[in-house]
Amino acid sequence: MAEQTVYKPGLDGVIAAETDISYLDVDAEEIVIRGYELIELAENKQYLDLVHLLLDGSLPEDGDRDALEKELKQEYSLPSGFFKLFELLPKHTHPMDALRTGISALAGYDQDLNDRNAAENRKKAIRLLAKIPNIVSNSYHILQGKDPVKPDESLPYSANFLYMITGKKPNEQEAAFFDQSLMVYSEHEMPNSTFAARVIASTNSDIYGALTGAVASLKGNLHGGANEAVMYMLLEGETVEGFRYLLYDKLKKKEKVMGFGHRVYMKKMDPRAALMKEALRELAEEKGRMDLYEMCEAGETLMREEKGLYPNLDYYAAPVYYLLDIPIELYTPIFYASRTLGLCAHIFEQHANNKLFRPRVNYTGPRGLHP
Ligand SMILES: CC(=O)SCCNC(=O)CCNC(=O)[C@H](O)C(C)(C)COP(=O)(O)OP(=O)(O)OC[C@H]1O[C@@H](n2cnc3c(N)ncnc32)[C@H](O)[C@@H]1OP(=O)(O)O
Numbered sequence: 241m242a243e244q245t246v247y248k249p250g251l252d253g254v255i256a257a258e259t260d261i262s263y264l265d266v267d268a269e270e271i272v273i274r275g276y277e278l279i280e281l282a283e284n285k286q287y288l289d290l291v292h293l294l295l296d297g298s299l300p301e302d303g304d305r306d307a308l309e310k311e312l313k314q315e316y317s318l319p320s321g322f323f324k325l326f327e328l329l330p331k332h333t334h335p336m337d338a339l340r341t342g343i344s345a346l347a348g349y350d351q352d353l354n355d356r357n358a359a360e361n362r363k364k365a366i367r368l369l370a371k372i373p374n375i376v377s378n379s380y381h382i383l384q385g386k387d388p389v390k391p392d393e394s395l396p397y398s399a400n401f402l403y404m405i406t407g408k409k410p411n412e413q414e415a416a417f418f419d420q421s422l423m424v425y426s427e428h429e430m431p432n433s434t435f436a437a438r439v440i441a442s443t444n445s446d447i448y449g450a451l452t453g454a455v456a457s458l459k460g461n462l463h464g465g466a467n468e469a470v471m472y473m474l475l476e477g478e479t480v481e482g483f484r485y486l487l488y489d490k491l492k493k494k495e496k497v498m499g500f501g502h503r504v505y506m507k508k509m510d511p512r513a514a515l516m517k518e519a520l521r522e523l524a525e526e527k528g529r530m531d532l533y534e535m536c537e538a539g540e541t542l543m544r545e546e547k548g549l550y551p552n553l554d555y556y557a558a559p560v561y562y563l564l565d566i567p568i569e570l571y572t573p574i575f576y577a578s579r580t581l582g583l584c585a586h587i588f589e590q591h592a593n594n595k596l597f598r599p600r601v602n603y604t605g606p607r608g609l610h611p
């Protein structure tokens with residue numbers, strides 16, 4: 241007789257892996273990343289420190305961060321002729337689709353595609369972390385009929401990413417909030433995209449394939465695509481009253497309100513959203529856009545009172561990106577670019593201790609039919 245197992249729709253609450261990368265401890269309100277707490281890291285460290293933590297196993301010590309940054313800068317450029325790929329795409333292609341195409345294409349340029357020793361894995365991750373911001377920014381510019389923006393090696397890693405997107409050198413505050421957003425987006429245990437990447441990696445498929453699948457997963461508006469959707473909603477609302485009206489209307493029509501709810505946090509605020517809310521307050525004050533902050537707060541209050549739902553990271557990251565002058569279609573690609581870090585760590589872990597993912601089903605169809 242077949243072994244009896246319990247069916248959990250959406251694998252809700254199911255343990256899918258053993259990992260030493262990260263863990264959401266909802267009761268303790270901690271996002272544990274290799275033993276450290278993500279919010280504390282985001283308040284005190286930089287994205288490159290997290291890169292060092294996730295790829296090299298520890299926070300950087302004297303000189304390590306600079307050395308890492310140097311390695312990344314050496315890998316910024318894309319293979320010659322690579323941008324032609326984006327010239328061939330229809331102009332209305334979404335940047336997430338362009339990114340998916342770009343990552344997939346990188347596989348062909350990797351001479352050691354299936355080499356998986358620790359040194360080679362690290363090299364692949366560095367290459368991807370260096371090149372993906374270039375793909376995100378410049379596939380967008382090319383689709384817009386503009387010239388690509390060359391990376392500026394005089395800028396720190398994340399400031400350069402923001403510069404390649406906007407074409408303007410960010411000031412210190414803008415660069416710091418952008419870097420902080422990359423930190424909070426970098427890794428989050430077992431979301432759909434990480435699971436998708438690990439499922440693909442578990443067939444012994446290569447890192448580019450696993451990352452390509454993860455782009456498709458992260459694009460959906462129940463996952464990463466929500467940050468872009470939040471901003472369109474805020475713009476449609478226009479004012480506090482307009483936004484409240486829009487949200488009431490969505491709730492009345494039983495539509496989901498993007499940026500609220502979370503499979504793991506459920507009825508609690510995502511700790512990362514609280515950090516981005518504070519970033520939004522400071523940026524809004526600086527840029528004279530407290531109206532945007534007030535709209536977001538009004539939405540937060542309404543959703544708590546009406547539905548008992550709390551904001552997730554996407555709700556507050558979206559208006560932060562708006563105030564950083566980032567085009568809305570790039571919000572989800574930026575999330576992905578940052579998450580490349582966590583995804584690489586998970587793919588390496590899957591390859592190092594692999595068991596093919598292959599679950600079973602509860603069959604609900606007919607039997608005994610004949611042609
Ligand atoms: C960084 C990130 O990727 S975070 C996630 C970003 N995604 C979003 O913001 C999209 C909006 N949120 C959602 O759709 C959900 O909260 C999810 C997908 C994130 C989590 O979903 P699940 O754990 O599967 O919960 P599910 O969608 O079944 O929701 C449970 C109940 O809460 C309601 N609910 C959950 N989120 C929302 C929401 N944002 N707006 C309105 N109602 C909601 C559902 O309608 C459902 O109600 P019901 O039981 O009366 O049918």
Ligand SMILES: O=C([O-])CC(=O)C(=O)O
Pocket residue numbers: 425427428430431432463502503504552553
């Ligand atoms: O954990 C999840 O399901 C989604 C999420 O917040 C993330 O990927 O950052």
